[in-house]
Amino acid sequence: MVELHWYIWLSLGVFIIGLTGFLTRRNLIVVFMSIELMLNAVNINLVAMSHYMQDMRGQMLTLFVIAVAAAEAAIGLAILIALFRTKAAGHVDEATELKG
Amino acid sequence: MIHKIIFSYLAIMILGLSLFIITRRNPVHSVLGMLFMFIHVGALYLLLNAEFLAATQVIVYAGAILVLFLFAIMILNIREELEGELFTGSWVMAIPVGVALLIMLLIGLRSIRPGYSGTHTIEYIKTMTHTKAFGKELFTNYLLPFEVVSVILLVAIVGAIVLAKKKL
Secondary structure (H helix, E strand, C coil), X not given: CCCHHHHHHHHHHHHHHHHHHHHHECEHXXXXXXXXXXXXXXXXXXXXXXXXXXXXXXXXXXXXXXHHXXXXXXXXXXXXXXHHHHHCCCEHHHCCCCCC | CHHHXXXXXXXXXXXXXXHHHHHCCCHHHHHHHHHHHHHXXXXXXXXXXXXXXXXXXXXXXXXXHHHHXXXXXXXXXXXXXXXXXXXXXXXXXXXXXXXXXXXXXXXXXXXXXXXXXXXXXXXXXXHHCHHHHHHHXXXXXXXXXXXXXXXXXXXXXXXXXXXXXXXX
């Protein structure tokens, strides 16, 4: 049997990679992909915990996270398309209207 | 033993593909890397006896969300993406933040122990089948969150249509 810790470390690694991509990449689509990476890391953690604690709660939460991720991707990409149509901007540093 | 070999393969592939996703210049390559990563995560769920979630992972993520990403890439201009800066100037701050969070969580996570154990043992799931056990839990104890998720999806549908319309 693989220990629970290995699953947690795997999920931690994927989460950190996603976070770094989210903070550093310029292309907005890749930024959204980094968010999906982070959500997947959370899902791995939840399913592993659920398996090792012999409880279904984690897997329920995983289903809800998947649903919210789908909703988030639809809204995010719609915002991206609206941004591209009005300002022809597909990069993080080109959308600076809200700068204080 | 075989369990460990399969886990190591999946872990190495998932981490490698994650790095592949955030370093590619062409977003289409990132999406393809993501497809393989999602399939490997689904295989990891199979290793954890969650067959229903493995199927959901492949259908929803690899089937629906990635197609959405490909549509968005189609609308944007790829030619322009192939030149120009890959990273923003904030990587000087972002990489220390990532490393600091990694170290903090590594120290914190050592103390985690799976203390309490519930009623859904492997034998129970084997006799019930995973989908049945999952559905029973979902439609009894988690009925209200399930309904709330349907409202979230409705909001997403309406929001996506309104945001992507030509004239608001």
